[in-house]
Amino acid sequence: MKTNWNTKNINIRENSFLKLVDKIDKSNNKPTRYKGTIETMLLEFFGKTSKKKYIWKRATFKRLLIHAYKQKCYGLLRDYKSVEVLHNISSFGNQMVREIESWERKGFDKEEQLRSLIRHSFAIYETPVFLENTFFEFDKKFMLWYLQLGKGKSVKDLSQMPIHLTNKMAHEFKNTPNIFKPNEALRFAQALGFGASIKTAKVIGFSKLSNINESEEKFWETVVLFFAKETNVNAKDLDKILEFLTYKYRENKKFSMKNRTQRALIFQALEWEKNVYKAEIGEILNWETSGITPLNLEKNENGEKVVYKTVELLNSIALFDEGNAMHHCVADYDKDCKEGVSTIFSLQRVSENKLTERLVTIEVGLDEKKIIEAKAKFNEEPNEKSLQMIDLWVNNSQIKGSYDAVEYENYMNAVAIENANHVNSDEDFDTKARIVFWIIFFIIKAILLSR
Known part of the structure; x- marks a missing residue:
């Protein structure tokens, strides 16, 4: 810059x-x-x-x-x-x-x-701010759109318009918030025109669908229509599905969105991604268990039986699935696991109806059997409940000098300090409130006595 x-x-x-x-x-x-x-x-x-x-x-x-x-x-x-x-x-x-x-x-x-x-x-006529923003960038086509709208030209008649817009879509395009770039605004407006909610339209607008390829637009329009009708579209899942659809459509131009469901597409996209990963690494690595005793604890939470457990991941695909679910790069650790440098455990919560929730990914160094790292989704720190489970596992297994035990202690100390501060602040507030009350009481009393 x-x-x-x-x-x-x-x-x-x-x-x-x-x-x-x-x-x-x-x-x-x-x-x-x-x-x-x-x-x-x-x-x-x-x-x-x-x-x-x-x-x-x-x-x-x-x-x-x-x-x-x-x-x-x-x-x-x-x-x-x-x-x-x-x-x-x-x-x-x-x-x-x-x-x-x-x-x-x-x-x-x-x-x-x-x-x-x-x-x-x-601009003779009011023109969208998101097109005004294009003068601060580089694409002259979008600057030209600003000029054309500024002179009163309709959205549907803009030069080199890459997608077909209905009257409703054209109206939505002109009223698109300025957080969008022009191609994102087109997809946002198109999704709204197909009946999508504002939330879903935003996810579609900011997705890879904004990389518009005019020669393939006939197919991608059907994809926008498909997701516009969905009530719960997740941005990360959508981008995975779009990568899968790109591959399928370019492999077979007759591929269509007919008779498909979002759930099935997510499953197919994940399987395709896993196969791509297998092809990239060339060899699926497997390794022996470390022999570390796993956690398996049954608890009653709000009247429901749940099981907390640690699962040792013993091959490249298991690491890939963990990284995919937790949104981090644990799949890159397969060589370390194969060479016996470390092993990876997944802390999971299994509910009574057998639904499994992955909570924390834990790396244990095998040389000293110490926890090196423990991360929740998106590489965030584990919450209090997860730290309690890890601490319990550490105390009942061969792991020693755990990184997480120290982290847990620090975390609990921080919580205690925060609670103490909160109590003190509440006490200060109560004291001040009482003082204000008595001041007002004596003022009113003085006024009444003076009458």
């Missing part, structure tokens, strides 16, 4: 800046890289703007620089990214709806100055 920290204190004087702009504009510019000065910044952007082709673009860029200076937008003119936006605006200098020189600066924030200038230059 280019920075301009060493230009912040440069004073742009009228004569020097305007002369510099004029001099660079008239010179035969060679490709120049920005080196932290205003001169090299201008040389770079003028160097990207031909003197022979699209002359209006170069002239527009020069006018924007001069007018921004005259409007005292000094911070904007010192900032590389802001000048880059001016350069993007100049790419459409022959399609402006108002003269540059009629724009007036309001406020001192350089981003708002640029947004105001974009609206002034191109």
Whole structure:
């Protein structure tokens, strides 16, 4: 990312800046890289703007620089990214709806100055902010969409529109929140048009479906329609399914979404992913059990019998399944397990109806039989209940000097301190409340006695 920290204190004087702009504009510019000065910044952007082709673009860029200076937008003119936006605006200098020189600066924030200038230059009608954002990026097609909507063109008639939109979808597209990028907004609007909830439409919009391939759109439209009808779409599961569908469709163009269910697709996607993993590693590694006594504890929780247990994972696929369920990279530990460096246990909770919940992945170093690491989902720290189970397992197995026993003790100490602070804060609040009550009581009493 280019920075301009060493230009912040440069004073742009009228004569020097305007002369510099004029001099660079008239010179035969060679490709120049920005080196932290205003001169090299201008040389770079003028160097990207031909003197022979699209002359209006170069002239527009020069006018924007001069007018921004005259409007005292000094911070904007010192900032590389802001000048880059001016350069993007100049790419459409022959399609402006108002003269540059009629724009007036309001406020001192350089981003708002640029947004105001974009609206002034191109928008007669209200235009989505997410398309306004494209001038701060690089894709000229989406900037052109902003111009077209700003002049009153309909969404369905935008240039190079990659998907088919109904009237409802077009309406939703124009009203898409500015957190989306244009292609994400298209999928979001398309999903809403197919009847998806806002929540589901957001998941679809932010998914890999936003990587629109126009030549395959006929198929992917059916995928959007399929998930738009689902009430519970998980972002991570959706991306796994989309990878699977991409493979299946490109393998067989007759593949369709007919008679499919989300549950079946998740299962098929996981099996496909597992097969890809097997092909990548080339060999499934297996290893012997460490002989460490596992945990197997039956408890009664809220009237339900549950079992907490540790399961030793003894091959590459078992590690893959654990990592897939827990969203971390334990699958990479298969060589360490094969070589006897460490072994992996999965702490699990099995309910009365046999539903299994994976709680913590535990790595045990076999040299000293000590716990090296214990992580819950997404590499988060185990919760209090899980730490209690691990501590109980440690105390009843061959594991010694457990990392987790220390962590558990620290955790419980922290909880005790937090509770003590909470109690103290409650006591302070009660004391203050009593004082306020008696002050108000005596004030009211004094008023009544004075009557």
